[in-house]
Amino acid sequence: MTRTRKTMRRMMSAVLILTASCASFGLSARGGEEGLDSRVRAFLETHDWGRGDMNVPAVDGQTLHDIIVQNGYTRALEIGTSTGHSGIWIAWALSKTGGKLITIDIDKRRHEEAVKNFKKAGLSKYIDARLGDAHTLVPELEGPFDFVFSDADKNWYKNYFIAVFPKLEVGGCYTTHNVYERWGRGRGGGYLDYLKSLPNMETAVDERGGGLAVSYKKTK
Numbered sequence: 001m002t003r004t005r006k007t008m009r010r011m012m013s014a015v016l017i018l019t020a021s022c023a024s025f026g027l028s029a030r031g032g033e034e035g036l037d038s039r040v041r042a043f044l045e046t047h048d049w050g051r052g053d054m055n056v057p058a059v060d061g062q063t064l065h066d067i068i069v070q071n072g073y074t075r076a077l078e079i080g081t082s083t084g085h086s087g088i089w090i091a092w093a094l095s096k097t098g099g100k101l102i103t104i105d106i107d108k109r110r111h112e113e114a115v116k117n118f119k120k121a122g123l124s125k126y127i128d129a130r131l132g133d134a135h136t137l138v139p140e141l142e143g144p145f146d147f148v149f150s151d152a153d154k155n156w157y158k159n160y161f162i163a164v165f166p167k168l169e170v171g172g173c174y175t176t177h178n179v180y181e182r183w184g185r186g187r188g189g190g191y192l193d194y195l196k197s198l199p200n201m202e203t204a205v206d207e208r209g210g211g212l213a214v215s216y217k218k219t220k
Contacts, residue, residue: 033095033122036092036095036122036123039121039122040088040092040121040122040123043088043117043120043121043122044058044061044085044088044089044121047117047120049083049085054082054151055082055083055084055085055086056085056086056089056151056177056209056210057209057210058209059208059209060086060177060206060208060209060210060212061085061086061088061089062089063206063209063212063214064089064090064093064149064175064212065089065090065092065093066093067093067147067173067175067214068090068093068094068097068099068147069093069097071147072097073093073094073097073099073146073147073172073173074094074098074099074100074146075099075100075143075144075145075147075169076090076094076099076100076101076102076145076146076147076148076149077101077102077103077104077138077141077145077147077148077149077164078090078101078102078103078104078148078149078151079104079134079149079150079151079152079160080104080134080150080151080152080177081104081105081110081111081114081129082105082110082114082151083110083113083114084113084114084115084117084118086149086151087101087103087114087118087127087129088117088121088123090103090149091121091123091126092121092123094126095123095126099126100126100127100128101126101127101128102128102130102141103127103128103129103130104130104131104132104134104137104138104152105129105130105131105134105152106131106133106134108131111129111131114129115129134152134156134160135159138164139163141164141167142167143164143166143167143168144167144168144169144172145164145167145168145169145172146169146171146172146173147172148164148168148172148173148175149175149176149177150174150175150176150177151176151177151178154178154191157176157191158191158194161174161176161191161194161195165217168217169217170217170218170219170220171216171217172216172217173214173215173216173217174201174215174216174217175212175213175214175215176191176195176212176213176215177212178211179192179205179211179212179213180192180207180211181205191213192213195213195215198215200217200218200219201215201216201217201218202215202216202218203215203216
């Protein structure tokens with residue numbers, strides 16, 4: 001087995017197994033600001049995220065965080081900010097790796113609330129929050145990225161992926177929310193089947209939370 005393939009298998013295994021010794025809200029900091037972990041953890045524990053704004057469950061936020069920290073990713077993109085729950089998990093991880101997140105949402109109210117939440121959590125400097133139509137903004141982004149989280153309009157998932165894929169670095173991770181094996185070709189127009197058909201991507205689905213497809217780029 002080649003070194004690259006062994007590395008990819010280790011990364012995929014890390015997605016599906018949470019280390020038993022991890023605290024309920026995140027790994028210990030690898031660098032980052034002193035006291036930031038406590039501030040972020042407290043905010044996540046006390047804030048009401050509300051189902052109406054379609055934020056991710058904590059288990060998925062934890063998984064996104066862990067993928068970034070474990071792989072040392074620094075250039076992240078989020079498509080679909082909502083009110084900032086997933087963005088906080090991602091930016092929290094990036095505060096440890098020295099990275100930054102670009103996050104996009106089309107809804108002004110949600111965007112403004114997310115910006116406030118980022119500030120309250122102490123993570124604003126790790127986030128570039130943009131208000132606009134991701135259909136237009138995503139293809140215009142220069143990249144490169146080593147981590148992507150897609151959680152916007154499901155019928156556009158494939159289009160987002162096609163726009164971002166050339167800007168995703170080899171070894172980078174592309175995650176997509178609300179994807180389940182049991183849906184097959186139904187929801188999302190066969191998006192999961194499309195991901196699994198790509199020879200240069202390795203994809204697995206974590207269904208513990210809101211359904212998270214995790215894909216690693218093996219080659220260009």
